[in-house]
């Protein structure tokens with residue numbers, strides 16, 4: 001329990017730290033990686049290069065500090081981040097290391113303004129925040145371990161099939177190399193894939209949504225190939241070009257809480273842009289298998305026909321469903337974008353909508369779904385990339 005004085009210091013200095021947040025976390029990562037280069041096996045270098053992770057961590061620590069009196073207020077955000085941490089295999093013993101370098105960075109950036117009293121207060125507050133994360137993550141690890149065929153951290157999987165879905169998206173069917181089955185997962189969850197690309201010094205980890213309904217023996221991910229010179233594309237280009245059937249990649253257990261509520265039978269709309277279609281495929285197949293009478297709408301936006309994936313899968317699932325409408329909108333074609341009018345004609349505003357795609361697409365879809373009368377709690381979405389929302393939690 002933090003003393004009242006400590007809490008007051010933390011809350012009153014949080015805005016100062018927030019103001020220097022990006023500078024502090026930039027120094028933090030520089031020094032952290034200099035002292036612990038092994039952590040470069042865990043962090044996404046592309047996010048680092050773009051400063052995205054710096055902002056995410058800074059936001060998270062300050063938001064937690066602002067809510068230090070009632071950390072349960074930010075529990076939903078903690079849970080979302082904890083899913084990511086668990087998927088990455090973050091361990092409790094890494095928290096003090098991050099804490100130490102965060103404190104040192106605060107001191108380095110703020111100089112004399114960071115008095116011993118202020119630093120002590122932040123050290124204590126970090127301890128409380130870290131304990132909250134460690135506790136939530138310990139439960140998640142336990143749950144993952146105790147599931148049938150469950151495991152913690154990474155284990156080798158064999159690529160048993162590689163199937164091209166469009167000009168840019170290829171699916172990889174993955175089975176545990178030890179011959180075991182895979183745990184049941186919820187539609188919308190993702191796995192992490194870890195690879196050591198020849199010629200690279202450090203492993204790289206990326207998250208990919210599972211793109212089919214839960215099956216006992218395999219996972220499927222569907223990866224969009226980014227441009228060869230895009231730092232975000234290093235792993236996707238490697239998977240597309242160099243990983244073939246029979247090869248091995250390391251995989252962590254399913255995680256994430258952008259989930260289809262499978263207990264509902266009310267109307268549901270799946271709305272995706274580009275590779276955001278992947279979690280929607282898992283959700284659609286789950287509805288097709290488990291509640292085929294559920295009124296369902298599946299809208300997808302793609303630039304053109306050659307980039308639209310899963311046309312056959314969608315048709316196949318639709319054949320099993322008694323009440324489905326589906327359509328792909330090509331931005332280069334006569335239909336153009338998914339507009340408010342299109343949403344109004346397809347989507348039942350009394351149901352639920354699941355949205356996934358690039359950030360501008362999601363912002364537009366959420367805005368238009370609200371405009372046609374949906375309430376915020378009926379609209380479910382997941383941004384790919386570092387979560388920025390903790391502040392609003």
Ligand code: HEM
Pocket residue numbers: 039042043044045047048053056057060061064080081084085088090091094095096098129130133385386387390
């Ligand atoms: C991701 C916060 C501790 C490693 C994140 C994200 C946030 C965050 C907000 C982005 C989540 C997302 O992408 O959805 C925090 C806070 C911590 C903490 C508040 C301490 C209380 C740690 C520790 C490690 C770690 C101890 C391990 C050394 C990572 C990694 C990512 C991540 C590798 C993925 C992003 C990337 O690779 O760029 N964390 N974190 N974090 N965190 Fe943490």
